[in-house]
Amino acid sequence: QSVLTQPPSASGTPGQRVTISCSGSSSNIGSNYVYWYQQLPGTAPKLLIYRNNQRPSGVPDRFSVSKSATSASLAISGLRSEDEADYYCAAWDDSLSGHYVFGTGTKVTVL
């Protein structure tokens, strides 16, 4: 059972801005970096954002993030059809000797 909570779905039309929230606690988001992964249908997840707000080479700046005390958000601006995917937040959790946790996942649909 995931300790990082995301909305199950989000949607928008091309060009719109969509935001996905990720709610955690002091033992994970509150004290460690947040990562975001994108999973296109039928493929392995791909790193989208690392160390709170860094984008790997090739990830467009349409993807932006914010982080507060125990939560984080991923925003996709200028939504495109190729952004239709599942998005997962993740973080290290310091409880129980430490372990990695993924969010529950959000399916983004481009209408």
Add this chain to the structure above:
Amino acid sequence: QVQLQESGPGLVKPSETLSLTCSVSGGSISSYYWNWIRQPPGKGLEWIGYIYYSGSTNYNPSLKSRVTILLDTSKSQFSLKLNSVTAADTAIYFCARGSGNYAPIGEIDYWGQGTLVTVSS
């Protein structure tokens, strides 16, 4: 370019042991965290555990009693053993590399394509 490839049986009987191997190519196995992550069909991602290149391990508390991850640096491979499996262990199993930058595991920057393992008699 680093590549990871999972291999192993696609069907395992209930109560038996699930065994998978991940072969790493295109890069060194040193200085990274080597992870297993699974995804039940139609569901979200679950981290199973990692082995660091030094041999230290860390497992998901919910699976810890049933999981073993081993590393064979001579073959650039690491493996997963999950014992006493049930239908709930049916999932796509991914092997993946953690960079170890600034945090345990760090960003997971390379993933295998995943392999579906079904637990059924």
